[in-house]
Amino acid sequence: xxxxxxxxxxxxxxxxxxxxxxxxxxxxxxxxxxxxxxxxxxxxxxxxxxxxxxxxxxxxxxxxxxxxxxxxxxxxxxxxxxxxxxxxxxxxxxxxxxxxxxxxxxxxxxxxxxxxxxxxxxxxxxxxxxxxxxxxxxxxxxxxxxxxxxxxxxxxxxxxxxxxxxxxxxxxxxxxxxxxxxxxxxxxxxxxxxxxxxxxxxxxxxxxxxxxxxxxxxxxxxxxxxxxx
Amino acid sequence: xxxxxxxxxxxxxxxxxxxxxxxxxxxxxxxxxxxxxxxxxxxxxxxxxxxxxxxxxxxxxxxxxxxxxxxxxxxxxxxxxxxxxxxxxxxxxxxxxxxxxxxxxxxxxxxxxxxxxxxxxxxxxxxxxxxxxxxxxxxxxxxxxxxxxxxxxxxxxxxxxxxxxxxxxxxxxxxxxxxxxxxxxxxxxxxxxxxxxxxxxxxxxxxxxxxxxxxxxx
Ligand SMILES: [Zn+2]
Numbered sequence: 001x002x003x004x005x006x007x008x009x010x011x012x013x014x015x016x017x018x019x020x021x022x023x024x025x026x027x028x029x030x031x032x033x034x035x036x037x038x039x040x041x042x043x044x045x046x047x048x049x050x051x052x053x054x055x056x057x058x059x060x061x062x063x064x065x066x067x068x069x070x071x072x073x074x075x076x077x078x079x080x081x082x083x084x085x086x087x088x089x090x091x092x093x094x095x096x097x098x099x100x101x102x103x104x105x106x107x108x109x110x111x112x113x114x115x116x117x118x119x120x121x122x123x124x125x126x127x128x129x130x131x132x133x134x135x136x137x138x139x140x141x142x143x144x145x146x147x148x149x150x151x152x153x154x155x156x157x158x159x160x161x162x163x164x165x166x167x168x169x170x171x172x173x174x175x176x177x178x179x180x181x182x183x184x185x186x187x188x189x190x191x192x193x194x195x196x197x198x199x200x201x202x203x204x205x206x207x208x209x210x211x212x213x214x215x216x217x218x219x220x221x222x223x224x225x226x227x228x229x
Numbered sequence: 230x231x232x233x234x235x236x237x238x239x240x241x242x243x244x245x246x247x248x249x250x251x252x253x254x255x256x257x258x259x260x261x262x263x264x265x266x267x268x269x270x271x272x273x274x275x276x277x278x279x280x281x282x283x284x285x286x287x288x289x290x291x292x293x294x295x296x297x298x299x300x301x302x303x304x305x306x307x308x309x310x311x312x313x314x315x316x317x318x319x320x321x322x323x324x325x326x327x328x329x330x331x332x333x334x335x336x337x338x339x340x341x342x343x344x345x346x347x348x349x350x351x352x353x354x355x356x357x358x359x360x361x362x363x364x365x366x367x368x369x370x371x372x373x374x375x376x377x378x379x380x381x382x383x384x385x386x387x388x389x390x391x392x393x394x395x396x397x398x399x400x401x402x403x404x405x406x407x408x409x410x411x412x413x414x415x416x417x418x419x420x421x422x423x424x425x426x427x428x429x430x431x432x433x434x435x436x437x438x439x440x441x442x443x444x445x446x447x
Contacts, residue, residue: 010389050304057297062289070287076370086300091308101274104281112249112280118254120354155278173241174248174283195241202240206268 037103038096044048045093056085064111071115081118085111102152151209158208166201169194233398234266238382242404243269247276253354254361254426258402260329261384261424265400320363324422326389335363344370344415361426366390366415379428381405388421390414 037059043052061082066080088110114205158168168187187194207213237247238259245251247260263270293299322327326335330350338346344367352361359384366372368388382404389398392413397403415421 050301053304054297054301057300061296061300062292063284063287065292066287067284069290078290079296082292083300084304085294087303091305097295101277102281104285105274105278106281108281108284109277111284112247116249116253116354152278152281155275156282159279159282170244170279171283173244173250174280176250195239198244199240202244202272202275205279206272209271209275209278 034202037107038098041089041093041096041103041106042098044090045096053090056089060089060107061086066110068115073115077118081111081114084118085114088114099148102148105152151211154208154211155205156195162201162204166197166204167198170205173198192195232265232399234262234269234402236395236397236401236403237266237269238262238402239404240272242382243272244276247273248280252356252426252428254350254352254359255362255380255382255428257329257350257352258424258426261327262400262402263387264327264329267442289330293414306324321365321387321420321422327384327386327424330424336364338365345372353408359426359428361424364421364423364425366423368415368417368420372412381425381427383423383425386422386424388419389416390417390421424442 014028037056040049040052040056043049044056064085065078068081069075073081085107089107092110096103101109159170162170172186234274237243242251242255242259246256251259259269314328315331317328317331318326320335333350333352335350336348337350341347346365348363350361350363352359355361363386366388382402383397385397385399385401385403387399389396390413391397394403396416
């Protein structure tokens with residue numbers, strides 16, 4: 001063991017699978033990133049701390065493997081990408097800025113980019129440079145008053161507060177390439193309904209990130225989208 | 230793009246962008262918009278936070294027995310240094326190339342039709358049927374009426390165009406799905422320069438296909 005002992009298995013295992021959000025309340029769920037995740041990444045960044053990497057790997061790699069499989073990759077591919085994501089965490093640790101994002105959000109963006117990169121490489125070679133089109137979103141509010149931990153907590157709480165049918169379409173968007181069409185087919189609800197649920201859900205999540213009340217209507221003028229409403 | 234955009238990608242598009250599920254060419258157009266749009270960056274960030282929460286809720290899968298050993302053995306591999314970002318450059322006088330395009334080869338403008346020039350972009354990771362172009366349309370030029378069988382997304386980089394749905398200026402995004410029909414006209418003043426991604430190989434009847442098909446046989 002090392003100084004970064006793993007949390008109890010019950011805590012580590014998290015919530016099971018796709019139904020995790022349904023019927024949960026904020027009290028049922030521990031914050032996805034225990035503060036330790038950020039400390040571990042910072043220990044890697046500042047000291048190349050292998051013990052910190054071991055602790056982070058034990059806690060995170062198994063969930064990454066599940067995540068990649070859930071996005072449709074085969075088991076061996078998911079295993080490889082979990083490995084690659086953890087190596088990217090090691091190599092990019094010095095780009096982690098706890099004033100901009102939690103460790104959970106930062107690791108998600110790395111995992112997402114690893115997956116995109118792997119799928120693109122499958123078609124053709126890519127330069128190894130970071131693709132600027134995959135860069136994580138910039139800080140939301142560049143003023144000192146922006147508290148990352150609070151802002152992210154508000155978003156996670158809002159996610160748990162979403163009506164089940166809104167949470168469902170949001171969640172599916174992470175796992176389907178054509179969320180509208182797929183959701184329409186798999187849930188048997190009209191396309192317009194899917195779109196309006198997504199719009200409502202995203203409006204709430206964004207509003208809570210910015211610490212505003214959720215808009216009744218979309219917060220801003222959407223671009224037009226031709227065709228069926 | 231100093232102006233605050235008025236027309237934005239749909240929430241669905243922002244969510245798919247943040248989730249890593251947009252086609253490569255479409256993601257590039259969204260990225261160009263995000264450079265000038267704090268509101269949409271907030272939407273993307275909210276969706277990234279959701280991604281982190283969903284990832285944290287995943288059940289812990291059983292990794293291969295030697296997974297950690299193999300990872301540790303690779304920690305000392307020399308990391309390939311990312312190339313320094315290419316210098317900023319202009320697409321036209323006073324129109325900077327979006328940062329999202331800086332790593333791409335951007336060839337010269339080529340004549341396509343009266344009043345219309347284009348640059349075909351070679352997007353790494355683009356799926357068959359996906360296309361990305363820069364289009365430069367002379368003031369007052371009317372584009373042929375067209376529909377879409379795949380999704381089309383456009384980000385205006387300079388100038389503006391109008392159609393029945395409104396006027397689109399620098400930073401604005403227009404999304405069209407397969408059911409839309411429109412007939413955009415570049416407004417007077419400066420040329421309208423935009424970045425366009427389209428999708429749909431065989432069924433594509435989109436703006437660019439219409440324009441290009443008779444000329445270059447795409
Ligand atoms: Zn926007």
